Amino acid sequence: KNQVEQSPQSLIILEGKNCTLQCNYTVSPFSNLRWYKQDTGRGPVSLTIMTFSENTKSNGRYTATLDADTKQSSLHITASQLSDSASYICVVSAYQAGTALIFGKGTTLSVSS
Amino acid sequence: NAGVTQTPKFQVLKTGQSMTLQCAQDMNHNSMYWYRQDPGMGLRLIYYSASEGTTDKGEVPNGYNVSRLNKREFSLRLESAAPSQTSVYFCASSSSIAGGVTDTQYFGPGTRLTVL
Numbered sequence: 001k002n003q004v005e006q007s008p009q010s011l012i013i014l015e016g017k018n019c020t021l022q023c024n025y026t027v028s029p030f031s032n033l034r035w036y037k038q039d040t041g042r043g044p045v046s047l048t049i050m051t052f053s054e055n056t057k058s059n060g061r062y063t064a065t066l067d068a069d070t071k072q073s074s075l076h077i078t079a080s081q082l083s084d085s086a087s088y089i090c091v092v093s094a095y096q097a098g099t100a101l102i103f104g105k106g107t108t109l110s111v112s113s
Numbered sequence: 114n115a116g117v118t119q120t121p122k123f124q125v126l127k128t129g130q131s132m133t134l135q136c137a138q139d140m141n142h143n144s145m146y147w148y149r150q151d152p153g154m155g156l157r158l159i160y161y162s163a164s165e166g167t168t169d170k171g172e173v174p175n176g177y178n179v180s181r182l183n184k185r186e187f188s189l190r191l192e193s194a195a196p197s198q199t200s201v202y203f204c205a206s207s208s209s210i211a212g213g214v215t216d217t218q219y220f221g222p223g224t225r226l227t228v229l
Contacts, residue, residue, distance in 0.1 A: 031214075041223075043117070043203050043205070043220030043221050046219075049215045089155070101158070103155035105155045106155065
């Protein structure tokens with residue numbers, strides 16, 4: 001069964017600190033992996049999209065890594081800001097007819113001052 | 114550009130009532146989607162439309178119908194609302210089907226629906 005598991009479920013860090021969120025998946029055949037940021041009360045916004053051949057991609061202070069062999073991805077946030085407080089969702093896409101995006105349940109990050 | 118817009122933002126229904134959630138995008142995207150998001154669960158696909166004139170069921174289609182009115186608009190209808198349909202509903206769009214391609218999906222702000 002295609003699944004995406006994220007950890008931790010929630011995380012609290014101090015402003016200015018770094019953090020890393022994890023995503024493990026069992027999706028086949030794998031096409032690409034996406035990270036979204038969802039602010040409270042709003043729709044998800046895409047941060048990065050990585051294909052099989054890419055093992056790292058950055059978007060400002062956000063850096064995503066992908067290990068397709070171990071089927072793991074991480075999202076590293078550098079020098080966190082209060083505005084980083086949000087839910088971060090890992091989404092894996094499979095090659096198949098129609099649309100096949102499998103969403104993780106998300107990690108809720110709280111950045112405090 | 115407004116991106117993806119949804120109406121209404123909030124709605125309260127009684128069991129058995131019907132309603133239609135509206136979604137429009139101004140990015141000339143071919144593909145559109147309806148998701149629901151429940152506490153503690155990931156986003157789940159209800160229906161999608163790969164292109165104008167086509168619609169297909171997603172993971173949780175029971176109790177819903179959709180209409181791709183034109184390239185811009187994709188509506189979701191609840192014919193007889195049930196408390197289990199209390200959720201936040203998101204519409205999204207992309208250039209093409211977001212399966213084997215890397216097109217970004219753009220999401221609307223959501224509709225918060227409560228069924229009593």
